[in-house]
Amino acid sequence: MKKIITLVFVSVLGGLLTLGGYKLFIETDIQNKATVVQVSDLPIYVPTNNKVLNNTSIIAPNFVEAAEKSLDAVVHVKNTSIVNVPMSFQDLFYGRNSQRAQVGTGSGVIISPTGFIVTNNHVIKNADDISITLNDNKSYTAELIGTDESTDIALLKIETDEDLPFMAFGDSDIAKIGEWVLAVGNPFNLNSTVTAGIISAKSRDLSGRNTQSFIQTDAAVNPGNSGGALVNTNGDLIGINTAISSQTGSYIGYSFAVPSNIARKIVNDIMEYGNVQNGILGVVGGALDSEAAEKLGTDVTEGFYVSEVTEGTGAERAGIKSGDIIKKIDNVAINKFSDLTGYLKTKSPDDTVNITILRGDDEEILPVTLLKPSIIKLPTIGFVKNASKKELKKHNTGYGVKISNLSEVDYQDYWLSSGVEEGNIITSINGKKLYSIDDVQNAMKTRKFNEPLQIEIINKNLEKAVYNFR
Numbered sequence: 001m002k003k004i005i006t007l008v009f010v011s012v013l014g015g016l017l018t019l020g021g022y023k024l025f026i027e028t029d030i031q032n033k034a035t036v037v038q039v040s041d042l043p044i045y046v047p048t049n050n051k052v053l054n055n056t057s058i059i060a061p062n063f064v065e066a067a068e069k070s071l072d073a074v075v076h077v078k079n080t081s082i083v084n085v086p087m088s089f090q091d092l093f094y095g096r097n098s099q100r101a102q103v104g105t106g107s108g109v110i111i112s113p114t115g116f117i118v119t120n121n122h123v124i125k126n127a128d129d130i131s132i133t134l135n136d137n138k139s140y141t142a143e144l145i146g147t148d149e150s151t152d153i154a155l156l157k158i159e160t161d162e163d164l165p166f167m168a169f170g171d172s173d174i175a176k177i178g179e180w181v182l183a184v185g186n187p188f189n190l191n192s193t194v195t196a197g198i199i200s201a202k203s204r205d206l207s208g209r210n211t212q213s214f215i216q217t218d219a220a221v222n223p224g225n226s227g228g229a230l231v232n233t234n235g236d237l238i239g240i241n242t243a244i245s246s247q248t249g250s251y252i253g254y255s256f257a258v259p260s261n262i263a264r265k266i267v268n269d270i271m272e273y274g275n276v277q278n279g280i281l282g283v284v285g286g287a288l289d290s291e292a293a294e295k296l297g298t299d300v301t302e303g304f305y306v307s308e309v310t311e312g313t314g315a316e317r318a319g320i321k322s323g324d325i326i327k328k329i330d331n332v333a334i335n336k337f338s339d340l341t342g343y344l345k346t347k348s349p350d351d352t353v354n355i356t357i358l359r360g361d362d363e364e365i366l367p368v369t370l371l372k373p374s375i376i377k378l379p380t381i382g383f384v385k386n387a388s389k390k391e392l393k394k395h396n397t398g399y400g401v402k403i404s405n406l407s408e409v410d411y412q413d414y415w416l417s418s419g420v421e422e423g424n425i426i427t428s429i430n431g432k433k434l435y436s437i438d439d440v441q442n443a444m445k446t447r448k449f450n451e452p453l454q455i456e457i458i459n460k461n462l463e464k465a466v467y468n469f470r
Contacts (some may be wrong), residue, residue, distance in 0.1 A: 061180045061233050067194050069235030072165040074184045074228055076117050076133040076191055077142075077156075079104040083128045093372030104380070108132065108156065108184035109237060111267065113163035115140075117156040117225030120242055121147045124154050132158050135192055146270035146445065150211065151345065152242055153256055154227075154265045154322040167229060170236030170317055172215065172259035173332065173343075175199055183219040183241055183255065185228025195220040197255075204256060205338040206243065212344025214256035215239045221255035230257040239263070261346045269348070275441045277346045281355075282313020285322060287337040300358060302335045303327045320357060326357035327363070337412030344370070361391070375404060378426075378438045378444070380453065381415070382406045382470050386436050387425060395458045399435045400425035403457075420458050428456040 042461035081102050106123030110116070117132065124130055130142040140158040147154040175181075176199065183195045197219030204214040217230065221241050239257030246252045269276045285307040286292065293301045304326040309316045320326075326334050330353055332343050348352060349372040356365050375385040383405040391402055403424050406412050415421070429443035430433055431454065447453065453469040 012084045017107070045111050052414050058310060061196075063180075063182055063194070063196055066182050066235040067184070070167060070182065070229050070231050070237075071185045071192050071194070072135045073110045073167040074135070074138075074186075074192070075108045075110060075117060076186045076189075077106045077108045077123055077227060078131040078133070079106070079124050079127040080129040080131070082128050104146070105186065105189055105224055106226045107241070109226065109229045109240065110166040111169065111237075112166055113397050115158040115160055115164055116145075116267075116271075117142065117158065118240060119154050119156060119265060120240065121149050121152045123155045123227045124156070130156060132156070133191075134164070146264045146274060148270070148276045150276075151262055151266055153240065153258060153263050155267050155270045163267060165399075167235075168240045169260045169264040170232065170234075172238045174263045175215065175232065175238050175259075177202060180233050181217055181238070182231045182233075183217070183221050183225060183257075184231060184429055185221070185225035185241060186224035187224040189224060195227075202255065202259075203336060203338040203342050206245070206256065211341065213259065213262065213338045213345065214242065215259050217255055217257065218253055219255060220251045222251045223249065225255075236260075259342065261279060262342065265346045265348070269397070275438070275445055277348050278373055279344065279349045279351050280313065280373045280469055281340075281344060281353075281368060281370060281375060282310040283326070284308040284310065284314035287335075288325065292411040298325070300325055303358065304334050304337060304340050306357075314369040314371050315355075318355070318366045320355065320368070321359070323359070325358040327358055329353050374437070376440060378440055380411050381426070381455070382412075384426060384437060384440060391423075392425065395425045396462050397425060397427055397458055399433050400427040400458065401434050401437055401440060402426075418465070419461070419463075420457055420467075421460065422467075424460060427458060428454075430454045 029374045082100070104123065105360050106119060108117040108119035111118050124144060127144070130144060131139055132142045133139045135146050140160065142156040145155040145157050179199045181197060181199055183197070185193060187193055188315065197217050199215060200218050201216040204216045205212045206214065215230065215238070221244050225241050228241045229237055230241050232238055237262045240263050241255060241257045243256045244251055245254040245256070266276055283306045285305045288301055288303050288305050290301050292305065293299065296305060306320060306322055306324045306326065308322055309320055311393045324457055326340065328334055329343050332339065347370055349370055352367050352369050354365050355368050356363060375383050378384050381403060387402040392398060392400060403422050403426060406415055406422055424433060429440065430437065430447060430451070432443045434440055434443070455467045456464065457467065458464050
């Protein structure tokens with residue numbers, strides 16, 4: 001009996017030890033393993049990456065609407081000109097003349113339902129015939145309304161029986177660097193081509209003379225795109241594609257467009273006046289940087305430093321002085337010279353702009369009324385300006401403009417050897433009398449291609465002579 005009780009006791013004790021060991025070692029290990037598995041599952045259960053992908057798909061630009069708005073308003077422009085080429089033996093044998101038809105192509109943008117089209121001046125320069133092909137393949141002969149060589153803008157007109165699809169000018173001043181844009185045109189004669197990119201920079205000058213203010217973009221632009229549309233994702237026309245920067249002649253990453261605010265102003269002036277009406281501020285100077293600031297003894301490295309104020313201009317009348325630093329015009333920040341010139345190209349004579357200047361440590365806002373320029377550049381001569389009554393009387397004439405600067409290097413020696421010098425009076429161009437520099441501009445704009453340039457000048461000896469140039 002005692003042996004049976006001892007056996008039962010040993011069996012119970014063994015069971016308790018087995019159960020305790022299981023609880024202590026095996027079950028605890030399983031729980032630990034289960035905890036580890038649960039933790040490793042957390043990143044899979046919380047889909048944070050999916051949320052990022054969903055946000056990206058929402059904000060990705062959609063160009064479909066912008067393309068649909070612009071494609072039918074962008075046209076193909078063909079320029080045919082008659083040029084002289086060297087005579088070949090076959091020409092002589094068959095009695096053919098040396099003139100040949102030369103064809104160039106580009107793009108244009110319809111800006112009104114009545115058929116006004118804006119393009120680049122270089123697309124239609126020297127054209128004897130201009131042909132426009134719409135996106136529906138209908139073709140028309142275009143009339144040249146006017147051009148502005150300095151901004152490379154030209155205005156054409158076609159006559160149609162129905163209203164045309166067109167694009168209205170947008171506000172290029174509010175376009176932002178990094179904003180998505182489309183370039184629409186006809187590169188390499190491939191009609192209705194759309195490329196996309198972003199605005200890389202604004203107020204870009206390629207001339208080195210601070211005369212340009214392009215929108216720079218990395219949207220692909222190639223030969224044939226010139227004159228086409230640069231549009232934002234809303235389909236607003238914010239520029240006219242004009243140039244590329246390339247060592248090969250084809251696109252390598254940078255293209256440039258005339259801002260829509262400048263193009264619109266040029267077009268409006270051509271429609272209303274027949275030429276461009278520029279408003280001048282009346283200051284001379286340059287953009288600031290670290291080197292210029294050090295020389296001038298200022299800590300300011302951005303803005304336009306005024307070194308001279310032209311007498312009788314709006315800047316002088318408003319109180320701008322030499323040494324002032326122009327920081328803003330209206331709400332446009334002036335960080336470089338092309339910011340200043342670009343904004344002024346959107347303004348006309350008699351417009352008033354608010355100039356924010358820094359004078360020492362004080363900032364001041366001065367309203368300035370822009371004036372008409374009193375001096376322009378005339379090819380082959382240089383710069384001419386309006387002549388005073390006293391200067392006209394001195395040269396025994398009642399009309400004419402004065403030569404202010406014989407700046408054309410190619411002809412300077414010729415003029416001096418001919419007895420022509422600064423201060424002489426130009427009385428007519430191609431038989432048209434000149435009373436102001438506006439007449440000079442009109443005479444040059446109405447001059448036909450290949451028409452000789454005839455200039456009548458009264459020199460200091462009161463001798464009148466006529467000079468002819470081809």
